[in-house]
Amino acid sequence: MVKVGILGVGTVGASVAHILESNADILTARAGKEIVVKSGVVKNLAKDRRVNIPLTDNPLDVVDDPEIDIVVELMGGVEEPYALVKKALENGKAVVTANKALLAYHRYELEEIAGNIPLLYEASTAGGIPIIRALRNGLAANHIQSIQGIMNGTTNYMLTKMIQEGAQYDVILKEAQDLGYAEADPTFDVGGFDASHKLLILASIAYGIDAKPEDILIEGIQNITQTDVNFAKEFGYEIKLLGIAKKVDKGVELRVHPTMIPAHSMIAKVDGVMNAVSVVGDCVGETMYYGPGAGGHATASAVIADIVDIVRGNQGPMMGYKRGLESGLTLLPQEEIITHYYLRMEVDDRSGVLAAITRELEKFDISIESMLQQPHNKDSRVKLLFTTHACQEVRIREAIKALKELRCVYGDIVMMRIEK
Numbered sequence: 509m510v511k512v513g514i515l516g517v518g519t520v521g522a523s524v525a526h527i528l529e530s531n532a533d534i535l536t537a538r539a540g541k542e543i544v545v546k547s548g549v550v551k552n553l554a555k556d557r558r559v560n561i562p563l564t565d566n567p568l569d570v571v572d573d574p575e576i577d578i579v580v581e582l583m584g585g586v587e588e589p590y591a592l593v594k595k596a597l598e599n600g601k602a603v604v605t606a607n608k609a610l611l612a613y614h615r616y617e618l619e620e621i622a623g624n625i626p627l628l629y630e631a632s633t634a635g636g637i638p639i640i641r642a643l644r645n646g647l648a649a650n651h652i653q654s655i656q657g658i659m660n661g662t663t664n665y666m667l668t669k670m671i672q673e674g675a676q677y678d679v680i681l682k683e684a685q686d687l688g689y690a691e692a693d694p695t696f697d698v699g700g701f702d703a704s705h706k707l708l709i710l711a712s713i714a715y716g717i718d719a720k721p722e723d724i725l726i727e728g729i730q731n732i733t734q735t736d737v738n739f740a741k742e743f744g745y746e747i748k749l750l751g752i753a754k755k756v757d758k759g760v761e762l763r764v765h766p767t768m769i770p771a772h773s774m775i776a777k778v779d780g781v782m783n784a785v786s787v788v789g790d791c792v793g794e795t796m797y798y799g800p801g802a803g804g805h806a807t808a809s810a811v812i813a814d815i816v817d818i819v820r821g822n823q824g825p826m827m828g829y830k831r832g833l834e835s836g837l838t839l840l841p842q843e844e845i846i847t848h849y850y851l852r853m854e855v856d857d858r859s860g861v862l863a864a865i866t867r868e869l870e871k872f873d874i875s876i877e878s879m880l881q882q883p884h885n886k887d888s889r890v891k892l893l894f895t896t897h898a899c900q901e902v903r904i905r906e907a908i909k910a911l912k913e914l915r916c917v918y919g920d921i922v923m924m925r926i927e928k
């Protein structure tokens with residue numbers, strides 16, 4: 509018999525306990541041993557958890573219990589779970605975690621501490637989709653050329669409603685929160701941080717890149733308006749918050765931002781709270797993984813897959829590469845990213861304005877691909893919407909700064925990246 513202790517019996521923890529009990533028949537058959545939860549840790553013992561397992565409010569009752577073989581960490585946060593996971597590993601216990609923030613910051617230290625003790629984390633990225641297994645095992649033969657993923661259900665739900673129903677940002681955020689998908693602090697979702705944690709985990713497995721959220725380009729969906737949505741529709745794009753990892757000559761681009769993508773692409777059709785990840789490998793070509801990125805049972809499904817793997821004795825380097833044998837690829841500086849751009853700005857509606865703007869873009873060698881001028885409003889100003897041919901991030905950033913200095917341009921210039 510294998511005994512499990514759960515740190516954090518919230519929605520996911522309770523689902524783990526329920527499924528281990530209700531699906532015990534197949535789990536014993538698949539793992540080869542019976543798996544039982546010995547105890548779970550909660551902050552508030554007075555709250556009814558609707559679970560059939562002994563509860564304690566002291567995490568050391570789990571991490572120091574010599575009878576517990578596997579510690580499942582579902583607490584959230586970074587430093588407290590780090591200390592507890594470290595202690596559990598030092599006590600020789602295998603660990604399963606769903607904690608993407610913990611891994612975004614400490615995955616390589618934890619790999620070092622774990623040594624040969626299994627530390628698995630399937631549920632940390634895209635919830636119930638077995639994307640970690642796909643990358644670590646199923647695609648092990650491939651040099652990974654790119655990963656593009658919708659890795660945050662809250663923002664995908666919001667964007668879908670904004671695009672399909674013209675919904676207001678605040679109303680739709682509240683709806684996503686009520687559905688239980690949003691993080692405790694919704695800035696984590698709408699600001700792209702949640703997705704960045706997941707992208708960093710995937711980028712480690714794919715490329716061996718050791719980067720932190722602060723090192724990469726992260727932009728959220730806060731500035732998207734119906735003007736952008738309508739432009740995207742007119743020009744055949746969908747808008748998605750994508751996590752992108754792309755191998756280019758000199759290194760690997762890692763970025764999270766709202767992205768205009770062709771409406772006919774597979775990932776553009778992923779709506780609502782669903783997640784999807786497209787991975788291109790040099791042998792296999794494009795593969796695509798789709799499913800629920802959050803929710804108690806879906807996330808618990810991934811947690812339990814890890815428990816089963818540990819009981820079966822399946823192992824391999826935690827982050828996918830044997831230490832010291834990583835790909836040697838490095839993170840490409842943000843300024844060197846090359847892509848297409850969309851720009852939105854408000855300008856005076858008079859002769860010479862367009863010429864002034866295109867002159868400015870010419871200085872930075874930026875070529876316009878398409879353009880839309882929206883009709884007059886009462887201030888004699890118009891909205892100008894452009895897309896550009898591919899250019900380097902540094903040039904578009906400098907061009908935006910210069911354009912903002914022009915007297916004919918008002919307020920902020922909104923930029924969105926386009927992936928063809």
Ligand code: HSE
Pocket residue numbers: 635659660661662663689690691697702801802803
């Ligand atoms: N807040 C996350 C989401 C939950 O919306 O996808 C899963 O990490």
